[in-house]
Amino acid sequence: MNSGAASFDELDRKIITALMANARTSFAEIGSSVGLSATAVKRRVDRLRETGVITGFTATVKPSALGWRTEAYVEVYCEGAAPPRRLAEVVRNHPEITAAMTVTGGADALLHVRARDVEHFEEVLERIRVEPFIRKTISVMVLSHLIPDSPEAGATQAVPPEGGGPANRAADVR
Numbered sequence: 001m002n003s004g005a006a007s008f009d010e011l012d013r014k015i016i017t018a019l020m021a022n023a024r025t026s027f028a029e030i031g032s033s034v035g036l037s038a039t040a041v042k043r044r045v046d047r048l049r050e051t052g053v054i055t056g057f058t059a060t061v062k063p064s065a066l067g068w069r070t071e072a073y074v075e076v077y078c079e080g081a082a083p084p085r086r087l088a089e090v091v092r093n094h095p096e097i098t099a100a101m102t103v104t105g106g107a108d109a110l111l112h113v114r115a116r117d118v119e120h121f122e123e124v125l126e127r128i129r130v131e132p133f134i135r136k137t138i139s140v141m142v143l144s145h146l147i148p149d150s151p152e153a154g155a156t157q158a159v160p161p162e163g164g165g166p167a168n169r170a171a172d173v174r
Helices: 010-021 027-034 038-050 084-092 118-129
Strands: 070-078 097-102 109-115 134-141 155-157 169-173
Touching (some): 010 027, 010 038, 027 038, 070 118, 084 097, 084 109, 109 118
Antiparallel strands (some): 070 109, 070 134, 155 169
C-alpha cells in the first residue's frame, strides 16, 4: 500500500462515490453510470485498492437493530502524557467504542460510545476509568441526530467533490 497521497481523477471519484453508496453495486452498473466498461471499472477499483484509496468494503447496519440504542461522546483526560498508542490499546478492548481520536484542547482523547442502554454505558465508562493513566472523563449523551444521514448517525457519506465543498450524502443508515 502506498502511504503517499494517491492521485485519482473524476472517474475514480465517481466510482468511489458509487461504491460508498452501495459497495455491492456491480462493476457493470457502475460502468454504465460513469461511461466505462465493467472491466475498466474493475481495473480502476483494483488500482484504488492497491494504492490504499479504497481500504475495504463493509456492510452498514442500523445500530438500534443490534440493540445499541444509547450513544455518547466521552472526553478522556490522562495523567501526564499518555501516548496515543497506549490509548489505542485501551479503546480496542471495548467493542462499544466505535470511534476514538486524540484531540486538541483540554481533553487528551474523544471517544464515541454506543451501548444497549444507560446502565450498559455506565458499565463501559467504569471499565474505561479503571485504566491507571486516566484521570477523569466527561460524558455527553446524544439525544438525537440533527443530520440523520451523517456518518456519526450511522450512515455512510459520499466522497467530497474536489475543492472540499459540501458532499452529497448517501441515504444508507447503519
